[in-house]
């Protein structure tokens with residue numbers, strides 16, 4: 001479904017150029033949930049943003065369903081297949097647009113019919129119910145806002161969701177609810193996920209395989225069972241696992 005080959009992503013120009021991603025390669029199969037983990041600044045979000053067409057300065061190949069993507073443009077067909085959910089639901093919803101306006105606009109942009117019915121269905125799908133339809137972002141909690149952002153992403157009926165730390169801006173008490181919702185939606189809609197998280201337990205819960213990133217490079221691609229068992233091939237992976245378990249790796 002998604003193939004990334006020899007991906008370099010950079011910001012700015014020499015001598016101030018930042019090489020955020022270097023030679024990244026991975027494949028995500030249809031129906032799979034694939035995680036990107038690594039410390040802050042390792043390039044995880046940059047990969048997602050380059051796929052979504054939000055960063056024009058990259059080279060290499062990104063293919064969706066075998067079709068190479070252009071460097072910057074993303075057409076309507078792309079957004080029909082691929083949608084992104086951002087980290088911060090406070091920043092990603094326009095404060096003066098009601099839930100209805102957000103969803104109706106997205107559905108219209110995608111050329112969908114039966115807008116009323118679809119909005120009701122989307123609200124049901126994300127567990128909000130129809131009573132939320134005419135609310136504004138300031139009337140919603142962080143978790144409810146993220147449910148709206150997920151409904152907006154689902155409006156196009158995509159097959160691949162790019163999830164950029166979808167719960168890290170939320171209270172701990174609602175993080176699990178949103179993760180469970182995403183897991184349910186994936187099985188109900190047969191979705192494929194590419195999910196960024198700095199939290200290994202989130203990826204351990206949500207993903208089948210993952211890539212471990214350090215300083216812009218993928219150091220290892222592993223099965224989630226190996227993550228859970230602490231079986232990293234690379235030293236860095238073992239350190240990351242040990243750090244997340246709350247103790248230091250033996251030297």
Ligand SMILES: Nc1ncnc2c1ncn2[C@@H]1O[C@H](COP(=O)(O)OP(=O)(O)OP(=O)(O)O)[C@@H](O)[C@H]1O
Nearest residue numbers: 011018020038039040041042043044045046047198
């Ligand atoms: N717009 C930008 N301009 C310049 N440098 C950037 C920009 N966005 C990201 N970077 C740099 O690219 C590198 C990778 O950042 P990125 O946000 O992808 O890391 P990350 O692994 O997702 O970390 P985090 O979890 O903190 O978001 C970092 O060095 C960051 O400072």
